[in-house]
Amino acid sequence: MDTILFLAHTEPDGTLAKPALEALGVAVDLKQSLATTLIVGLYGAQTQPAANFLANCGAEKFLAVQGEPFSSARYASDAAACEALARAAAATIILAAETSRKARIAAGVAHRLGGVVDTHVTAITAESSGLQATRWFYRQRIEGRLTRTARPWLLLLDPGNHAAWAGEPGAATAEVLEVPVPESLNRTTVNGFVTPPADQQTIRPDADLLFVAGAGWTKKQKDGQPHVAEAEAIIVDFLSNAKASLGSSKSLVDLSGENQSALRFLTHLNQVGQTGASPRHPKGLATCCHGEEPHTVGWRFIGERRAINLDAGCGWARGKADVLYVADAFEVMTKVNALLDRK
């Protein structure tokens, strides 16, 4: 019978982030359908707040690796902690959230355990034929289902696919494992993080709205001139007001590489489409973007779709959007910003 280990790193205050709670939701469901043992394994500077929060999740046991050496994302210490937790749990199925911190160590830990690993998993279910993991291939065009007999099987679960576990907190006592601090730790010291301020953080996976900027924002407008600086101001104003996530068409992000006037805050990471991302948001608004198939294919997980384009015959009008506003996006978004400012 399989033993499930839910593995998570804690945040600096000892709590768990949403992706970890989503992975726990999967682990709890799986425990119920397999009627098997669930063990919680936590590591970080402190783990007690997380253990207490999960006290009533149905886990038979709590294991922890804690202390300052395990506070930062660093291969040597993270891998040592996860290996120790997996061995102590004698786990055969190890579930964790696909965070960048976890993704860095997952393959190495699976190798140390003599096991196997799958990443970007969207679901894992118990079928009569065995456990089945689901994931997307080829930029979310093909959904694959796979099963493995090798154990331990480490699965990283992509965030946003399962409801976060929620339950009454309580008091849990974790068995604390003594993990020797790896010698290689001395080679890597974490001096801190350098991150852009929140208002420059344009990709926001949790946002309710995806705002897509197309190349039209940089094109000549009705006065025969481009208005790139004005476009930047309008878009930044809207993003900070609406807390929307910023997507882009390929043409627009490619412009900067061609030394043409472009919006400075866009990178290829913002690109939505066939050769870009397929983000998940309840709503989307495309502006100055033509709505060609290679772009709109990236909208497959967007709930309600709207677009603003001067051209009534653009791609959005051909079944790609629920609502198309045939209008000047400069004028519409300036008006929208004024309304949001007033709020």
Ligand SMILES: Cc1cc2nc3c(=O)[nH]c(=O)nc-3n(C[C@H](O)[C@H](O)[C@H](O)COP(=O)(O)OP(=O)(O)OC[C@H]3O[C@@H](n4cnc5c(N)ncnc54)[C@H](O)[C@@H]3O)c2cc1C
């Ligand atoms: C193999 C392949 C892969 C590709 N992958 C991707 C991909 O992943 N993502 C992607 O986006 N594209 C991709 N493309 C490119 C795609 O086909 C289009 O060329 C691209 O999406 C066009 O970008 P755009 O709509 O921003 O620009 P344009 O086609 O130049 O459209 C600009 C639009 O802005 C409108 N406009 C201008 N001014 C205003 C205004 N004031 N108000 C309102 N509207 C205005 C115009 O009417 C026009 O419709 C791919 C192409 C190929 C061949």
